[in-house]
Amino acid sequence: MATLDLENISKSFGPAQVLHNIELAIEDKEFVVFVGPSGCGKSTLLRIIAGLEEATEGRVIIDGDDVSGEPPVERGISMVFQSYALYPHLTVYENIAFPLRVQRMPKSELDARVREAAEILQLSDRLPHKPGQLSGGQRQRVAIGRSIVRNPKVFLFDEPLSNLDAALRGGMRVELSRLHRELDATMVYVTHDQVEAMTMADRIVVLNDGRVEQFGSPMELYHHPATKFVAGFIGQPNMNFVPGEIASIDGDTVRIKLDGGGEMNVPVEQGDTAAGERVEVGMRPEDITTGEGFEMNIEVLERLGGTAITYGKLNDGQSFCAALEGSVAAREGQIIKLAIAPEDCHVFRRDGRVMRRKSAPPVFDPEKLSQKGS
Amino acid sequence: MSQTWFAWALILPAILFIAIIVAWPLVETVRLSFTNAKINSESYVGFENYAKLMESRKFQQTIIRTFYWMILSVSIKLLLGLIGAALLNATVPGKALFRVLVMPPWVIPIAIGMIGWLWLYNGHFGILSGAAQFIGILDGPFEFLAYKSSAFYSAIVADVWVGTPMVTLFLLAAMQGVSKDLYEAAWVDGASRWYRFRRITIPQIMPVMVSMALLSAIWTFNSFEIIWILTEGGPRGATTTLIVDTYKVAIGNFKFGQGAARAVVIVILLAAFSGVYLFFLEKVNRRYGTK
Numbered sequence: 001m002a003t004l005d006l007e008n009i010s011k012s013f014g015p016a017q018v019l020h021n022i023e024l025a026i027e028d029k030e031f032v033v034f035v036g037p038s039g040c041g042k043s044t045l046l047r048i049i050a051g052l053e054e055a056t057e058g059r060v061i062i063d064g065d066d067v068s069g070e071p072p073v074e075r076g077i078s079m080v081f082q083s084y085a086l087y088p089h090l091t092v093y094e095n096i097a098f099p100l101r102v103q104r105m106p107k108s109e110l111d112a113r114v115r116e117a118a119e120i121l122q123l124s125d126r127l128p129h130k131p132g133q134l135s136g137g138q139r140q141r142v143a144i145g146r147s148i149v150r151n152p153k154v155f156l157f158d159e160p161l162s163n164l165d166a167a168l169r170g171g172m173r174v175e176l177s178r179l180h181r182e183l184d185a186t187m188v189y190v191t192h193d194q195v196e197a198m199t200m201a202d203r204i205v206v207l208n209d210g211r212v213e214q215f216g217s218p219m220e221l222y223h224h225p226a227t228k229f230v231a232g233f234i235g236q237p238n239m240n241f242v243p244g245e246i247a248s249i250d251g252d253t254v255r256i257k258l259d260g261g262g263e264m265n266v267p268v269e270q271g272d273t274a275a276g277e278r279v280e281v282g283m284r285p286e287d288i289t290t291g292e293g294f295e296m297n298i299e300v301l302e303r304l305g306g307t308a309i310t311y312g313k314l315n316d317g318q319s320f321c322a323a324l325e326g327s328v329a330a331r332e333g334q335i336i337k338l339a340i341a342p343e344d345c346h347v348f349r350r351d352g353r354v355m356r357r358k359s360a361p362p363v364f365d366p367e368k369l370s371q372k373g374s
Numbered sequence: 375m376s377q378t379w380f381a382w383a384l385i386l387p388a389i390l391f392i393a394i395i396v397a398w399p400l401v402e403t404v405r406l407s408f409t410n411a412k413i414n415s416e417s418y419v420g421f422e423n424y425a426k427l428m429e430s431r432k433f434q435q436t437i438i439r440t441f442y443w444m445i446l447s448v449s450i451k452l453l454l455g456l457i458g459a460a461l462l463n464a465t466v467p468g469k470a471l472f473r474v475l476v477m478p479p480w481v482i483p484i485a486i487g488m489i490g491w492l493w494l495y496n497g498h499f500g501i502l503s504g505a506a507q508f509i510g511i512l513d514g515p516f517e518f519l520a521y522k523s524s525a526f527y528s529a530i531v532a533d534v535w536v537g538t539p540m541v542t543l544f545l546l547a548a549m550q551g552v553s554k555d556l557y558e559a560a561w562v563d564g565a566s567r568w569y570r571f572r573r574i575t576i577p578q579i580m581p582v583m584v585s586m587a588l589l590s591a592i593w594t595f596n597s598f599e600i601i602w603i604l605t606e607g608g609p610r611g612a613t614t615t616l617i618v619d620t621y622k623v624a625i626g627n628f629k630f631g632q633g634a635a636r637a638v639v640i641v642i643l644l645a646a647f648s649g650v651y652l653f654f655l656e657k658v659n660r661r662y663g664t665k
Contacts, residue, residue, distance in 0.1 A: 052558055073564030085555035089577040089662045098573075099563035130663075150563070 002063040002076065002153035002186050003028050004049065009058035011044055011210075018044050019210045022058070026188065026203075031180050033189045035197040035233070036207035042190045043158055045207070049188060050079050050156050063153055078147035079156040082163065084139050086131040086146075092118075093127040096145040117145040120182065137168045141175075148183060157189040161196060173199055194234055198222070206230045224356060228348040231282050237309060237321050239346070241280045248275050252358065254347065256281060260316035262294060266345045268355040279355075282346035285309065288322040291339025296320050301332050310336065406634035413628050423635035432611070433619070433636075437643070440615040443530065444595045450534045451590055452583065455541030460571065462542070463549045473546075480539035488603035491532045495519050495604075522612035525605050529613050533600050537593065541586055548582035549575060580662040581655075588651050592644060616640050 004026040011019040018041045026032050034042040047053035049060055051072035059068045060075075067075040078099070086095050094101075096117055100110045118124045121141040131139055140160060147155060160176075161169045177200050180187055191197055197204045198218045206213040206221065206229070214226040218234075225231035231239045244258040253265040256279060266281070273279075286307075295315055302309040306326045314320050322338055330336050343359040407423055409416045427433050462473055479487060497503050497517035506512040518528040552575060560570045598617045601607060607614035607622060614622070616636065624633020 050562060052562070071564075072562040077562070079559070079562045081555045081559060083553060083555045085553065085559035087556060087574065087577075089580075098560070098565075102560075102563050102565045102569060146559075146563075 003061075004063075004154055004186060004188065005059075005061040006045075006049070007059040007061065009045065009048060009055045009060070011041070011048060011053070012056045017056075017210065019048075019055075022212055024205060024212065024215060026186065029184055029186055031177075031187045031189065031200060031202045032205060033191060033197040033201035033203075034205045034207055035191055035194055036213075037233070038192055040207040041210040042192075042205075042207045046079075046156055046158055046188060046190045049154070050077055051075050052079075076153035077156055078150050078152035078154075079158065080140075080143045080147050080160045082159040084131075084143040084160075084163075086139055086142055088131055090130070091127065092123060092129055092131065092134070092142050092145075095131065095142050096123075096127075096149055098146060099150045113149045114145075117149045120148070120179070121145050136164050137172060140164065140172060144176075144179070148179075153186065155183075155185055155187040157187065159191055160189075161191070162193070169196075176200060195236065198234065204234075206233060208233075224354070225282075225346065226354055228280065228282070228352040228354070231346055231348070231354070235284055235286075237285045237323060240283045240285065240320050241348070242283065242314075242318060242320075243278070243280050246273055246275050246277045246279055249273070253342070254355065256347065260294075260314050260318055264342050264345065266342045266347055267358040268347050269358060271355060273349065273355065278350050280348045282348060283340050284344070284346075285321045285323040287344040288324070288338050288340050290324060290328060290337060292337055293339030294337070295335050296322065296338055297335050298330055298332050301330060312336075403634045403637050406630050407638045409631045409634075411630040411634075416631070419631065423632050424639075426632070427635060427639060436611075436614055436616055436619050439526075440595065440617075443526075443533075443615050444591055447530050447533050447537065447594045447597075448587060448590050450530070451537045451541045451594075452587055454534065454538045455545050455586075456583070458538065458542040459545035459549055460575070462546050476539050476542055478539075479535050484536060484599050485603060487536060488532060488600055491528075491535070492519075492604060495528055519605050520609060522609055525609055526612050529601055529604050532604060533594065533597055536600060537590060541590060544582060544586050545579055548579035552578045577662045581659055584655050584658050588648065588655070591647070591651075595644060595647075596640075616643075 004024075006022050006024040006026075009019055009022040010017065022045060024032075034045060036042050044053060048055045051060075051067070051070060051074075055068065059066050061067065062075055062077070072079075087098065090098070093114055096114045097110055100113060105113075114127075115124070118127055121144060123138065123141055123145060126134060126138060126142075131142060134142065140163075143160070157176075161172050164172060173196060176189075180200075189196075189200065201218055203215060203217050204221055205215045208229050214221060214230045216224075216226075221230055221234045225234060228241065232241070242258055242260065244256045247255045247257040247263060249255070249270050250265065253267045254270055254273065255263060255265050257263050258281065264281070296310070296312045297314075298310050298312040300311040302311075303326060308324045308326050308328050308330070310322050310324060310328075310330060312320060324330070328336075343357070346357060347355040349355060406416075408418060408420060410419045410422070458476065462469060462476065466472075494500050494502050495518035497515035497520070500518070502518065503512065503516045506516065507514065516524075519525045556574050556578075557570055560574055565573065595615075596617050597615070598621065601613050601615060601618050602621070605613045607618040617640065620633050620636040620640065623629050623636060
């Protein structure tokens, strides 16, 4: 279908600059998710791709053509809105048919397309109804139906699941992934929900304050977050950050003296660091096990069955979270001994950049992309 | 038991109020319509007043004139209101000022506004006649309210002037209630501005427009002071609508019985009109509603 390139996109609303020189190259048939906290500019970026908003600077290139000045319909995109934007006075059939009516498509072809879309989205028996009579999930599917009848080159989704309840959201995630496989289309998806990003994306763009923090596969972001922001944003529960200082650099590892006491040798690339630099050690709750490392006073214990999430304080008062085995022998108010393997730790420098870990699971799976091409 | 008593006591003032303000005059009007009541005498005459009205060609013409007045005036108000609302809804600089400028015809007391229109329509001193002479449409002074046909349409123009602002503001409010996303979605799908107006704005504001049309129709039907100040129903009855006719008979000639019969006919006509209208409103709601 189509590639999508963003070249040096900047956007200002008056004096406030919301996007700073965004550069992205999205592959054909890729499912890319823009994720970030609210106000990070992800929706604005999507609207610039759609042509609903004009970039102050930079170019949008779809399938090799510069479409920056083009109106949305000339760009070969379609968009699903957070509110679904269904026409309440039109039936499901007419809602899905709307873009084709605008094009004045002959009736027989229009009918075939609408029915095909309804078939894919399991809406065939809802066609004569109005949106007001549908459930949230069905409305969502109508909105998607309206976007697929046009056979766009690029699908854009603006937080499409945020109005659904949690159970439905899980189901729709699976359906969207299935749809992506069936339609074999390039999709750009905006969300603030990192679970949606991790589960659906081929690659994720993490945006913060109008800048791209990192662009990579979900596992790359998880195992090799480029910045402290990405590390804190990706992964559930959030990563712990423990302050410390580089004590020495010993060959392959960096020796870090933690402020709360204790030292550890972490195998990371040293770059231009030197002893004495302040750093933060990132520890994912799920990498932590019980063991003879450090102590935590458990304040809250959430047993989810398979895992038990414990929240508490380290000896120096630092808040900490550990995801332990579901059957762990612990209770609130108790002091528990925890440990983490040094190679599972992330080290962030003062400016937030990571010192790349030397030993981490393989992260980029080229198989995944090539399968899609076949 | 005492609770029931207390409940009745609570709604009693409202019942009394409605009885005095609405029910009694209504009953009294119906009663009067079966009499030949004058200032100091009255006796029961049965259906005589109604029989007279049925036979009167003049009264039939008045009914037709009233509906013509109403339909023409309301149509123009709705059309202008729709255009005005669409323009005010557009994102233009200074639209707040334009919105305020719509209000005066509605805010100014009708009597004062109409005296303004009297001057505008004046043949010798009025700006309309003067301007028409200046650009050469008219050879001499033209008294707009002095001729049968020009008086009727001049009164319509003044009535439209008074009634359009409210229609505009209601339609504007309805337009602002339409979700912006709908327009963006349609734009993404390639719908032109006109197409979006036709396929989204109009259907979305249709229920408000239909209700507004009914209200405006009733007000226009009963519009009295505009006509009375401009023409007193003349010349030669050209601007006499049912309400003006009723006033002339009942208050002008002190024929309360005949006036009351006219008032009852107005109530019946308006009720019938509203009934038919509500039937169509139901249809419109089914078509453009969300269910």
